[in-house]
Amino acid sequence: MARNERIKAEIARAAAQLLFEEEVRSYRDARRQAVRHFGPSVSSSRGAHLPEYAEIHSELQQLMRFYGGERLASRVREWRQLALKYLEWLEPFQPLLVGSVQRGEVREISDINLQLFCDKPEEVGYFFESEGISFEEEGDAETTRFYLEEDKIEIECTVHPLNERRQTPHCRITGQQMERVGFKQLQEMVGTI
Numbered sequence: 001m002a003r004n005e006r007i008k009a010e011i012a013r014a015a016a017q018l019l020f021e022e023e024v025r026s027y028r029d030a031r032r033q034a035v036r037h038f039g040p041s042v043s044s045s046r047g048a049h050l051p052e053y054a055e056i057h058s059e060l061q062q063l064m065r066f067y068g069g070e071r072l073a074s075r076v077r078e079w080r081q082l083a084l085k086y087l088e089w090l091e092p093f094q095p096l097l098v099g100s101v102q103r104g105e106v107r108e109i110s111d112i113n114l115q116l117f118c119d120k121p122e123e124v125g126y127f128f129e130s131e132g133i134s135f136e137e138e139g140d141a142e143t144t145r146f147y148l149e150e151d152k153i154e155i156e157c158t159v160h161p162l163n164e165r166r167q168t169p170h171c172r173i174t175g176q177q178m179e180r181v182g183f184k185q186l187q188e189m190v191g192t193i
Contacts, residue, residue, distance in 0.1 A: 004049060011035055012051035016059030020067070022109050027053045027173060054175045064105055075106045079153065080190050083112045086148075086155055087183040092127065093118050094165055095157075096180040103179065111154035115180065121159040 014034035015027070024030045031050065038049070064072060079101045087095050099113035100106055118124055121144035128135045128146065136147040148155040171178040181189065 007038065007049045008051050008055070011038065011049060012055040012059050015051070015056045016063055019056070019060050019107070020063040022107050025109050027056055031056060052175065053173045057173050061105065072104075072106065075108070076101070076104045077190065079106050079110070079112060080186060082150060082153060082155075083114070084183065084186050084190060086112065086114060087186060090114065090116060090127075090157070091183070093124060093159075094162075094182075096165075096182055097186055098171075098178055098180050102181055102186075111156050114155065114157045116157050116159045117162050117165040118159055119162050124157065124159055 011031065011034045014037055015030035018024050018030040018033055019027070024033060031053075035050070083097050083101050087097060093116035095117075096115045097113070098115055100110045101112050116124055121139065124144070124146055125135070125137060128148070133148060138145045138147070144159045146157040146159070148157065168177045168180070170176065
């Protein structure tokens with residue numbers, strides 16, 4: 001293996017370790033911190049040694065499979081059951097579960113990521129208000145996100161236009177088509193854990 005490829009693989013492993021040990025939340029921050037451990041010569045060479053998020057994700061999956069055990073399985077089961085509750089409750093917005101809970105890679109600092117579909121994001125806010133649910137809202141011209149919390153678990157609800165429900169976006173972590181599940185699919189997954 002060439003020197004650049006070896007360093008790249010070591011950075012991916014170090015970043016995955018940071019994510020697994022829950023020292024950082026995002027792949028971006030984990031990669032950045034892992035690069036710093038290799039000194040200024042690696043940091044200054046920019047992309048030559050930078051692993052893709054998919055490479056870090058692959059290393060994280062290995063760590064979770066090897067060390068996760070029953071603790072991980074229990075957390076996945078618990079968080080998926082909570083996600084199921086929200087998928088059912090948010091049914092007017094045709095919700096889909098994505099991310100670490102859907103993939104079964106739940107860390108204590110993970111969150112539940114839901115995609116909601118509605119042409120007027122403010123309708124989601126009105127829905128939460130009518131239900132007496134406290135939330136935070138963030139957004140820009142393209143995306144609106146609502147953040148809820150239950151049992152110290154953050155639920156991130158990203159609102160997309162209705163016509164995007166049938167489109168399958170690419171996951172920025174894996175680089176592949178994003179896996180998304182609805183209520184019935186998640187119900188089946190919870191039954192098999």
